[in-house]
Amino acid sequence: MTDSSPDDVLDDLINPTSMDGGSPGQDGPILEVENLTTAFATPAGPLTAVDDVSFTLRRGQALGIVGESGSGKSVTARSIMRLLPKSNVFTSGRVVMDGIDMMSLNDKQLRDIWGPEVAMVFQDPLGSLNPVMRIGQQVAEGLRVHHGVSKREARATALSLLQSVGIPSPEVRIDDYPHQLSGGMRQRVVIAIALACGPKLLIADEPTTALDVTVQAQILDLLQDQQRERFMPLILITHDLGVVAGRTDEVIVMYAGRIMERAPTQVLFRDMKMPYTEALFRSIPKVEYPSHTKLAIIPGRPPNMIEPPKGCKFADRCRYAQEQCREEEPELTPAMDTDHVYRCFYPVGSAEGNEALARNMETGRLTADGELTGVS
Numbered sequence: 001m002t003d004s005s006p007d008d009v010l011d012d013l014i015n016p017t018s019m020d021g022g023s024p025g026q027d028g029p030i031l032e033v034e035n036l037t038t039a040f041a042t043p044a045g046p047l048t049a050v051d052d053v054s055f056t057l058r059r060g061q062a063l064g065i066v067g068e069s070g071s072g073k074s075v076t077a078r079s080i081m082r083l084l085p086k087s088n089v090f091t092s093g094r095v096v097m098d099g100i101d102m103m104s105l106n107d108k109q110l111r112d113i114w115g116p117e118v119a120m121v122f123q124d125p126l127g128s129l130n131p132v133m134r135i136g137q138q139v140a141e142g143l144r145v146h147h148g149v150s151k152r153e154a155r156a157t158a159l160s161l162l163q164s165v166g167i168p169s170p171e172v173r174i175d176d177y178p179h180q181l182s183g184g185m186r187q188r189v190v191i192a193i194a195l196a197c198g199p200k201l202l203i204a205d206e207p208t209t210a211l212d213v214t215v216q217a218q219i220l221d222l223l224q225d226q227q228r229e230r231f232m233p234l235i236l237i238t239h240d241l242g243v244v245a246g247r248t249d250e251v252i253v254m255y256a257g258r259i260m261e262r263a264p265t266q267v268l269f270r271d272m273k274m275p276y277t278e279a280l281f282r283s284i285p286k287v288e289y290p291s292h293t294k295l296a297i298i299p300g301r302p303p304n305m306i307e308p309p310k311g312c313k314f315a316d317r318c319r320y321a322q323e324q325c326r327e328e329e330p331e332l333t334p335a336m337d338t339d340h341v342y343r344c345f346y347p348v349g350s351a352e353g354n355e356a357l358a359r360n361m362e363t364g365r366l367t368a369d370g371e372l373t374g375v376s
């Protein structure tokens with residue numbers, strides 16, 4: 001690589017495989033997750049944070065994972081990355097990333113794939129950066145470690161990367177330390193670091209939650225632009241259903257460690273089936289520029305995951321819930337639309353769902369406006 005220009009290096013990273021369909025597996029899924037289950041040993045007993053989660057991600061696809069705080073989004077991402085502490089964690093299931101069986105990798109093999117295969121952007125940019133290292137060096141580090149490029153070349157590529165993530169005057173900023181940048185700029189640097197090795201999958205876990213409202217949309221736009229430009233699969237994790245609209249191809253809605261609904265994004269917004277998805281939708285802040293820092297507020301609280309209730313895990317907070325919901329847990333069921341699955345006995349918009357709402361109004365479980373009583 002030593003003879004190539006920084007832009008060539010960047011091009012290679014942006015297009016790690018040729019786009020002519022010539023490389024093997026180009027059309028296959030980049031990520032396959034099957035029956036992923038992760039439990040923590042806690043003093044009060046085992047806590048199942050992720051329960052039997054299965055999905056696939058195609059090349060170039062942007063997937064949103066949405067759910068309230070504590071629904072298992074981060075643990076799902078960390079289980080896929082194998083980024084969980086070793087003690088007191090039990091993970092089972094199958095995770096295959098670009099043909100690599102993630103569950104079989106040892107520590108050294110994991111270090112080799114973090115960066116070139118899969119990279120992650122976290123909520124807090126300051127926590128992700130080394131406070132005593134110049135940002136240019138931090139962006140260049142992965143290139144030096146994983147691609148063996150020279151120091152000079154890595155710096156030049158870091159400069160191009162800083163420019164591509166929208167750092168103004170990157171030739172000056174490249175020698176800044178993290179504390180000299182604003183929160184939004186720091187997150188841009190974190191994204192540049194994540195992109196540096198041309199990952200085949202990027203996972204962004206609440207990437208804008210810690211940022212000012214004014215810069216949140218800019219960072220989401222940057223991620224979307226990079227995802228499209230690089231034809232890079234992206235998993236965008238957020239508690240705000242509003243964030244994934246228009247930015248993802250497909251959405252998984254999680255609750256109590258489970259997939260509650262999964263659908264192509266437009267189908268989900270047009271024809272959501274799950275009362276939980278509807279409750280998240282109703283809680284999207286209704287202002288022109290939604291505040292992504294505001295947590296979704298659905299009356300009631302998620303269940304205790306050490307001793308979860310027997311039936312549907314959302315029953316206590318569900319406007320549609322009936323007796324059956326407390327007895328049995330619904331399975332993931334396909335809807336009429338392709339690729340749309342959900343788990344509910346009384347889906348939104350169905351005759352059964354409307355009857356359930358009417359019955360709950362009659363019994364006083366719902367107000368005349370359709371709001372839950374006795375849950376706050």
Ligand SMILES: Nc1ncnc2c1ncn2[C@@H]1O[C@H](COP(=O)(O)OP(=O)(O)O)[C@@H](O)[C@H]1O
Pocket residue numbers: 040042047048049067068069070071072073074075076305
């Ligand atoms: N290290 C841990 N030990 C015990 N429980 C944990 C640990 N990390 C996460 N959990 C629990 O796992 C569940 C899912 O957490 P998480 O995936 O972080 O939620 P989310 O990202 O959706 O907010 C929560 O109930 C949380 O308390």
Ligand code: SF4
Pocket residue numbers: 274275276312313314315316318319320321322325330343344345346347
């Ligand atoms: S199964 Fe019952 S409690 Fe669960 S979401 Fe559907 S209606 Fe609500």
Ligand SMILES: [Mg+2]
Pocket residue numbers: 073074075205206
């Ligand atoms: Mg989280």
